[in-house]
Amino acid sequence: MNHLNSLRHVLAASVCLTAIGGSALADKLPPEKDLSGLEYELIGRTDLYDYRALDSYSEAPFLADMAAEGKLPAVKDRLPKEPLVFKTGAMVDGTGEYGGVFRHVIGGRPEGWNWLAGQHQGWGGINMAIQECLVRQGPRWQIKSEDQTGPLPNLAKSWSWNDDNTQLTMHLIEGAHWSDGDPFDTEDIRFWWEDNVEDENVSSRLSKGSLAPGAKLEILDDYTFRWTFSEPQSETLVENLAYIQGCPGPSHALKDKHPKYNPDATYESYTNAMPGEALPVPVMGAWVPVLHKPDELVVMRRNPFYWKVDEKGQQLPYFNEMHFRLSTWDDRTTQAVAGSGDFSNMENPANYVAALKQSQSPDSPVTVRFGKRALAWRLELNFSDIGAEDEVDLALRDLFRNKDFRIALSHALDRDAIGQAVARGPFAYPYTGGFTSGSAFFDYDSTAYQPFDQAKANAMLDELGLQDTDGNGIRNLPNGGDDIEIDVIFNSGRNETRKQLDAVISQLGEVGIRIIARGLDKTNFETARLGGAFNGMINRRGFPTLTREPCNNMPISASCPFFHQSQDGERTLLPFEEEIQAAYRTFISSNDSAEKLQMTRDIQRLITENAYVIGTIQTPAALLVNRRIKNAHPGTPVYMFEWAEDGIIRERLWTPTAEQVKELLPGTIAEY
Ligand code: GLA
Numbered sequence: 001m002n003h004l005n006s007l008r009h010v011l012a013a014s015v016c017l018t019a020i021g022g023s024a025l026a027d028k029l030p031p032e033k034d035l036s037g038l039e040y041e042l043i044g045r046t047d048l049y050d051y052r053a054l055d056s057y058s059e060a061p062f063l064a065d066m067a068a069e070g071k072l073p074a075v076k077d078r079l080p081k082e083p084l085v086f087k088t089g090a091m092v093d094g095t096g097e098y099g100g101v102f103r104h105v106i107g108g109r110p111e112g113w114n115w116l117a118g119q120h121q122g123w124g125g126i127n128m129a130i131q132e133c134l135v136r137q138g139p140r141w142q143i144k145s146e147d148q149t150g151p152l153p154n155l156a157k158s159w160s161w162n163d164d165n166t167q168l169t170m171h172l173i174e175g176a177h178w179s180d181g182d183p184f185d186t187e188d189i190r191f192w193w194e195d196n197v198e199d200e201n202v203s204s205r206l207s208k209g210s211l212a213p214g215a216k217l218e219i220l221d222d223y224t225f226r227w228t229f230s231e232p233q234s235e236t237l238v239e240n241l242a243y244i245q246g247c248p249g250p251s252h253a254l255k256d257k258h259p260k261y262n263p264d265a266t267y268e269s270y271t272n273a274m275p276g277e278a279l280p281v282p283v284m285g286a287w288v289p290v291l292h293k294p295d296e297l298v299v300m301r302r303n304p305f306y307w308k309v310d311e312k313g314q315q316l317p318y319f320n321e322m323h324f325r326l327s328t329w330d331d332r333t334t335q336a337v338a339g340s341g342d343f344s345n346m347e348n349p350a351n352y353v354a355a356l357k358q359s360q361s362p363d364s365p366v367t368v369r370f371g372k373r374a375l376a377w378r379l380e381l382n383f384s385d386i387g388a389e390d391e392v393d394l395a396l397r398d399l400f401r402n403k404d405f406r407i408a409l410s411h412a413l414d415r416d417a418i419g420q421a422v423a424r425g426p427f428a429y430p431y432t433g434g435f436t437s438g439s440a441f442f443d444y445d446s447t448a449y450q451p452f453d454q455a456k457a458n459a460m461l462d463e464l465g466l467q468d469t470d471g472n473g474i475r476n477l478p479n480g481g482d483d484i485e486i487d488v489i490f491n492s493g494r495n496e497t498r499k500q501l502d503a504v505i506s507q508l509g510e511v512g513i514r515i516i517a518r519g520l521d522k523t524n525f526e527t528a529r530l531g532g533a534f535n536g537m538i539n540r541r542g543f544p545t546l547t548r549e550p551c552n553n554m555p556i557s558a559s560c561p562f563f564h565q566s567q568d569g570e571r572t573l574l575p576f577e578e579e580i581q582a583a584y585r586t587f588i589s590s591n592d593s594a595e596k597l598q599m600t601r602d603i604q605r606l607i608t609e610n611a612y613v614i615g616t617i618q619t620p621a622a623l624l625v626n627r628r629i630k631n632a633h634p635g636t637p638v639y640m641f642e643w644a645e646d647g648i649i650r651e652r653l654w655t656p657t658a659e660q661v662k663e664l665l666p667g668t669i670a671e672y
Contacts, residue, residue: 029449032429032437035620036372040635042144048090051082051157057313060098060320062667063304072304075315080176084308086652093630095310096318096654101661105341107329107493108522110292113274113281116196116249118203124332125645126324129300131247132284134170135238138646141637150235151242165232172223177305178282180672182252185222191251193217195258201267206245210557212237233589239547243642250282280670286317286651288670298324304669308651318654321663330495336624339365344624345638347375348496349423368622372438374639376431376618377500379538381406383564384571387532395477396486396535401574406611408460410450412511418503419617422496431615434607439544446601448608457511468512475512485514488536489528492519500616501538529562542639546587546600555581576610628659
């Protein structure tokens with residue numbers, strides 16, 4: 001059975017599938033043509049891995065030599081009491097051979113290694129290679145619907161709820177170590193939660209107050225901890241503890257850099273406590289960054305303390321080395337097609353046709369597999385006064401809070417033309433906000449659409465009193481105010497975003513709204529975004545589930561979404577935002593699957609009916625993997641529960657010895 005349909009089926013269990021409650025949605029999206037070519041069998045939840053002690057363990061030969069020379073403890077002493085054991089039955093090519101390199105190419109640059117303070121390492125799978133999180137979402141694409149009972153375990157090997165679901169108790173793997181040999185335990189959890197998440201001076205990825213009302217953490221022993229919530233919650237809440245929100249950091253390396261423990265430290269110095277070039281840093285991930293040549297390359301070597309094994313007892317990962325070539329996102333696809341890179345999420349539609357043609361030649365080094373539409377772009381208008389510089393900014397933001405203004409802008413967009421500007425062919429489909437059509441939660445009947453209708457857009461803008469009072473072709477703010485000029489920031493490293501913005505500029509220009517494009521590099525873009533220093537922003541955003549970085553999409557805590565931040569905790573949410581917030585809370589806390597399903601539909605309706613964001617297009621993406629890579633499951637979607645770098649389970653990938661790429665730093669591990 002098709003997985004997406006089956007998941008939908010489960011969520012729909014006991015609910016009538018015809019229109020439920022809600023308002024009649026006047027305009028509907030055109031029919032969609034699905035381009036997905038993924039085919040796969042689904043497996044049970046415990047078929048992927050479990051936790052158990054094996055009779056014996058083995059390791060990469062060069063580590064065995066180091067252990068024999070006394071340079072490392074024996075492998076059994078480096079592993080936890082019960083390692084995570086990947087099952088052979090779920091590996092498409094079976095257990096692997098050690099050695100070689102897995103070569104990534106990415107467009108981002110490491111900001112620094114302090115992920116607890118919100119720093120990223122350059123995306124494209126590098127963050128995920130070093131951060132391990134309490135639970136895991138990526139591989140859930142492979143789990144059959146009746147076993148979709150929540151996230152998969154990871155650092156937390158199990159958890160349980162009390163009777164009224166107000167307490168969640170989690171159990172960590174016991175006896176695991178950071179890559180420098182320091183014990184991994186609940187002190188790392190306490191530090192992550194108390195001194196990062198709960199400290200509002202730290203830009204933690206899990207934002208304060210977003211997990212659940214009244215969440216309080218208690219440490220019970222070295223490997224057990226418990227949250228108490230002021231209201232009952234459900235298993236769904238645990239999804240919030242997957243990448244990128246639930247990933248503890250090395251407390252032993254960071255505590256004395258934190259202002260709470262060190263009077264000389266500041267929050268700025270803490271954020272930068274593990275700067276880009278200062279390597280290695282302690283990680284729980286399968287590879288440890290050991291060398292960073294800015295704008296060139298990050299080299300990672302296998303983590304001798306990694307806590308996962310295969311059923312033969314071989315310590316993972318199989319690859320000794322992992323590379324991240326620091327280039328551009330487009331180059332990631334070019335290099336994968338050429339065979340000089342091993343992996344790409346092909347997400348730049350302009351390259352799709354050429355890449356497909358090249359990959360179809362019989363000697364092509366790469367496989368290309370398209371999934372459902374999971375990439376979506378949207379214009380976000382800032383509703384908050386934070387970051388506004390003058391009266392004009394304030395007047396614009398006032399306007400953005402007006403539903404008719406947003407709906408008018410949405411009607412002014414010709415999404416077919418935007419799609420064709422990005423890529424000729426059948427790839428693009430209109431996006432109107434909310435779940436992407438490839439999401440298991442997408443519901444056509446709950447999706448409102450504002451089709452291209454310039455006359456209607458003009459009439460609505462006229463109705464709002466936004467006339468072109470000075471006759472220069474641009475409408476003015478009410479009462480003879482300034483021209484309506486909206487600065488829109490975008491990440492200048494993303495060509496497909498730029499192309500869409502160009503189309504949006506000309507289309508909105510035709511209804512008298514001037515857009516001024518402000519391309520920023522990724523770091524400045526993030527700074528502007530976090531500080532509210534933008535009136536509009538256009539960005540690619542996936543929306544596969546409600547729990548993946550919910551702060552990007554919904555007003556669930558004071559600092560989110562980024563386009564409606566509160567000042568000192570104070571803000572006035574629009575009535576439909578309050579409804580979204582309440583529906584999200586019900587979704588997270590309810591144990592009734594019919595009610596949960598209804599909440600996903602309500603949120604979809606509220607977002608699209610109110611044009612909370614102004615969607616442009618959504619496209620499928622394709623996964624490109626070099627043919628020498630084994631265990632790369634052909635069903636892996638680019639973006640479903642998490643990005644493919646997580647969904648493909650890299651610690652389990654391998655290459656036969658004869659085809660291995662030469663290591664740059666053979667025989668070495670991180671030296672602390
Ligand atoms: C970037 C890339 C995506 C994916 C993610 C992983 O956003 O564009 O394709 O690799 O990083 O975090």
